[in-house]
Amino acid sequence: MRLYYYKNGKKRVTGVSNEDIKFDISMNQNRHVVRIKALNDITLEKADDVVPFNVNFQDLYFLNGYQSWTDTKEFKLAKRLRNIKKSPHIITKMFAMDRYGDSNFYKYSIRKSHGYDFFYSRGKHEIMICSFNSDTAYLIIELIKDRRSIHLISDVKGISLKKGQEVTIFDYSIDFEMKEGMENFIKAFPKKNVEKVFGYTSWYNYYQNINEEIILRDLSALDKRFNLFQIDDGYETFVGDWLDVDKKKFPNGLKPIVDKIHEKGYKAGIWLAPFVAEQKSKLFNEHPEYFKLDKHKKPIKAGGNWSGHYSLDLDNKEVRAYIKKCLTYYMDLGFDFFKLDFLYASGLPEYEGRSRAQVQSEAYKFLREVLKDKLILGCGAHVFNSINTFDYLRIGPDVSLIFDDVAYMRLFHRERISTKVTLQNTIYRSFMNDRFFGNDPDVFLLRDDNISLSGPQKKALITINALFGSVLMTSDNVATYNDKKKETLAKSLELFKEAKVTGYETKGHLIRVKYELKGEEHGFTYNTKKGELSNER
Secondary structure (H helix, E strand, O other), X not given: OEEEEEEOOEEEEEOOOOOOEEEEEEEEOOEEEEEEEEOOOEEEEEEEEEEOOOOOOOOEEEEOOOEOOOOOOEEOOOOOOOOHHHOOHHHHHHOOHHHOOOOOOOOOOOOEEEEEOEEEEEOOOOEEEEEOOOOOOEEEEEEEOOOOEEEEEEEOOOOEEOOOOEEEEEEEEEEEOOOOHHHHHHHHOOOOOOOOEEEEEOHHHHOOOOOHHHHHHHHHOOOOOOOEEEEOOOOEOOOOOOOOEOOOOOOOOOHHHHHHXXXXXXXXXXXXXXXXXXXXXXXXXHOHHHEOEOOOXXXXXXXXXXXXXXXXXOOOHHHHHHHHHHHXXXXXXXXXXXXXXXXXXXXXXXXXXXOHHHHHHHHHHHHHHHHOOOEEEEOOXXXXXXXXXXXXXXXXXXXXXXXXXXXXXXXXXXXXXXXXXXXXXXXXXXXXXXXXXXXXXXXEOOOXXXXXXXXXXXXXXHHHHXXXXXXXXXXXXXXXXXXXXXXXXXXXXXXXXXXXXXXXXXXXXXXXXXXXXXXXXXXXXXXXXXXXXXXXX
């Protein structure tokens, strides 16, 4: 084991206790914990270790992606992870494509694959690793292809320790040969028993082009089977100006709509991106002091959405007061359910004295503290920081109206919108559901207008979402459904409420899924390339 740290501005390396560091290493059954005590003032960089395990090119590997949108699936060792650094630099810079994932702080290489906090292999050699230290430092698991080995990196960069202070740099469970099995292994995370959500969201039909008429029309189309109606992006004037509801779109404000939602017996949901503001917003232009600056004294860009969006400085007390004021405003309007988006932005700036994991953990807990017992759906968030903080988490990227989005988008970041990618995430991250949080697989879409998904792809989308998630949402005006679509929805709701997945198996680009419904075994094969189901029984 090696620990890299700074002392008096000089980089040093240690593998054992010395005049600066004292190690405390404990191993209890499968649990490995490493704590250090600073004997002098130091700033940590990283710690790494090697796992004694033989990597096999024929086995399947699961490496959890950096954030909730990051593509995550089982794959063979020869598979390369997409590297945004290989994309056209001018496009990457123009649209800040490298902001969404981990490429701005992790060095990708063709000789290795990596993931965060959770890993397993299936095949000849089996192993499972799970971190319990994500509030302090992310555990980066690397598969080194040419050495056929597993390396563990604790991302402690930035943690400053005064003499006498202690911190945990590793805390993970490791199970060789997966003797306990997946279900037993994750029993360390108690079942949540979250309420299943069947709802509507305005985004995937109208995007920002919503208004009072559209919202009330689609609300009136819903029946008693629904329990949530969520207003998504587009009600505000600009992202960041959350207290400025667009008066042209919503001349009566949002309160009358919330009341109508409650009259129908649904929870009222609202979308916000609390840690960012776009370039055109009043907040960005009138309060430059609210934004974290980089080493060149420029605001830190968090991505290219809207007019470009930037990370707020969460160490600024006025910023936290503003975020609290905005969230409280919507609580006072009566909203019950908060979809909080682009949360990865809290981890883009580096904050003095703390790791990226510590900063994001504090940021997410701040949201929970403000919203109290309101339901929170996290989106674009680091997965393990969301455990025991959010009720629900989006576990894949946005659904696209074309199965794998337009061709040029496939060249970009691992968090790009894609129905193809999100369906794989929905299956492979399903072990998290009702353990870490309620999984949100994103929407199903059955409508025929304003969409390029084929009929079989729409069926696969609603079926897989219904089986593997705790949230089942649509952006369709269900009043336009014909009898066939109504039947598809009814069958999928039965799966959502009553079916239980009993297993799945990967064979190349095919995934065989088994589930129980009313005491009977059922199953199908999902073709990840075509986005279609076959061999249904």
